[in-house]
Amino acid sequence: MTRRERKKAERDKFIEENGIIFLDDVSMSYPEKGNPAVKNVTLKIEKGEFVFIVGDSGSGKSTLIKLLLRELIPTGGDVYVMAQNTRKLRHSQIPKFRRNLGVVFQDFRLLKDRNVYENVAFAQRIIEVPSREMRRNVPSILSMVGLAGKYKANVRKLSGGEQQRVALARALVNKPSILLADEPTGNLDPNNSWDIMDLLAEINEQGTTVIVVTHSPTIVNSMKKRVVAMRMGEIISDEQEGEYVNED
Amino acid sequence: MKIRTFLYTLWQGIRNMFKNGWYTLASIATIGACLFLLGMIYSIVANAQHILYTVEEGVSITVFFNPEVTDEAIDAVGQEILKRPEVRDIVYHSDEEIWATFGPSYFGEDYQEGFPENPLEGEHNYEVFLRDVSLQDQLVSWLETKPEVRFVRYSQITASTFSGVNMMLVYVSAAIITILLAVSIFLISNTVRVGITVRAEEIGIMKYIGATDFFVRAPFMLEGIMIGLIGALVPLYLIRYLYDYVINMLTTRFEMISSILSFLTLEEVFRILLPVSIGIGVGMGFLGSFITVRKYLKV
Incomplete structure (x- = not known):
């Protein structure tokens, strides 16, 4: 068996057994920048894991999320998400692929001209969920994030914490296998930050794989989860119940 | 959907x-x-x-025939002209019709007096109306090759102006x-x-x-x-x-x-x-x- 064949066999075994994300020697360079944003990263994440990806600004965390979302195609190596090589996805296959990924951003990215209900229902409309089912699913997820009473409110009138809960509800309503959260507490005060983190932990307990990109040591160190630390595009440590010291 | x-x-x-x-x-x-x-x-x-x-519709060319050409030959030429793609319509004017039209305007109502015979004998013609005046030259060239045709009257200036x-x-x-x-x-x-x-x-x-x-x-x-x-x-x-x-x-x-x-x-x-x-x-x-x-x- 050659080296390549052995690597392939290992990867297939990992995906087959319990793997949900596999980054195989992944590099990503932007043409306009000199140094690669991500350099020879190999990372395995199993189903149901809660993983923090930490690092200073420019360490490659957000590029990693973009690679997982198939917003970017790696310049080297392969990204496997739910056994699919993102490089091999055709443009028309990307929407269906993304429906298995819930995404939450630091700036919430809500549809500002619509109310809470419409923002969450939008994710269901995209996959053409029948109206009757939608009317059941949306209130249920809104009550899970604690916004059942505010379903008619315009999202612009909500606090930052509430807006992030709407974004979370939208990310979860289609029951994704993986939840990607890019600095979900970056724009929130400590109380709201903890509320969001508690929600993410609860979602994880229900079986969803959660990947949180952050540079908040307080949150990372108190959650006692797996921590993948990055610097200059490379993984410098990967520990269960790891700790993080922000050097920014 | x-x-x-x-x-x-x-x-x-x-x-x-x-x-x-x-x-x-x-x-x-x-x-x-x-x-x-x-x-x-x-x-x-x-x-x-x-x-x-x-x-343009009013612009026409006139085709005159040689004296020895028979009525049958004139009819045949008329049919040929009508088949041409440049031609929209043709009208035949006999000698009598022409004399009856022009006589009164030049000599008054008694125009036949002093003219025991039709002075316009042999002036019978086809008035040819074109689909497009820009095609006039093409048609005239063709008409002029016909042995039955004596003379083709047309206005080069009118056609080129249009x-x-x-x-x-x-x-x-x-x-x-x-x-x-x-x-x-x-x-x-x-x-x-x-x-x-x-x-x-x-x-x-x-x-x-x-x-x-x-x-x-x-x-x-x-x-x-x-x-x-x-x-x-x-x-x-x-x-x-x-x-x-x-x-x-x-x-x-x-x-x-x-x-x-x-x-x-x-x-x-x-x-x-x-x-x-x-x-x-x-x-x-x-x-x-x-x-x-x-x-x-x-x-």
Whole structure:
């Protein structure tokens, strides 16, 4: 068996057994920048894991999320998400692929001209969920994030914490296998930050794989989860119940 | 696509129009202004061509025959002329008919006195009306090769003047319409681009959630089509009233003009203008949205 064949066999075994994300020697360079944003990263994440990806600004965390979302195609190596090589996805296959990924951003990215209900229902409309089912699913997820009473409110009138809960509800309503959260507490005060983190932990307990990109040591160190630390595009440590010291 | 999704898309398109009221108005005004100018130019050019055509219809060439040619041979030549693609119609004038027409005008009612025989004997001819005066030379050359034909009378100046004016009208109107269309496309794509840039973030969010290109694009397409349709109907409505008003004014106030020139009816102008304007308006709205949204779909 050659080296390549052995690597392939290992990867297939990992995906087959319990793997949900596999980054195989992944590099990503932007043409306009000199140094690669991500350099020879190999990372395995199993189903149901809660993983923090930490690092200073420019360490490659957000590029990693973009690679997982198939917003970017790696310049080297392969990204496997739910056994699919993102490089091999055709443009028309990307929407269906993304429906298995819930995404939450630091700036919430809500549809500002619509109310809470419409923002969450939008994710269901995209996959053409029948109206009757939608009317059941949306209130249920809104009550899970604690916004059942505010379903008619315009999202612009909500606090930052509430807006992030709407974004979370939208990310979860289609029951994704993986939840990607890019600095979900970056724009929130400590109380709201903890509320969001508690929600993410609860979602994880229900079986969803959660990947949180952050540079908040307080949150990372108190959650006692797996921590993948990055610097200059490379993984410098990967520990269960790891700790993080922000050097920014 | 399910009916429910189509209705949702339609509703989003309508909603977008009202949500971005100023942008919608600007787009309608841009398309409307361009199509109004286009409609006006078309109405003028179509009428000019119609007038020219009406005058051209009266232009004819006359074919005279050699004295020894029999009536049967003249009939046969007549049939041959009628089959020519340049010919719209022919009228045969006998010697008697010609004398009866010209005699009174030159010699009065008693024109036959002093002329025991028809002085125009042998002047029988075919008056040939052309489909297009620019083809006159071609027909004359052919006629002159016929052994039965003694002489062909035609006006070289009239034909070349008509052809020249006709060609000039075609070129000028094509140039004006091309420039107008280019300006319209530029203005409309700019307006659409501004409108969509405002919504680039919204498109990005939809793509991250897993919306297909079609789902993202459809409301913008519908919005573009509706804007294009309204942008086409408004100037058509204005031109309809303006055209009637101007033609009425010309024919009632300047009676001399109406006795010389004949104008197209509104229905005749709209037979072309209506589908073309709606097609351009809808097409521009659709293409403008399609091309501009495409840029933001690569997320």
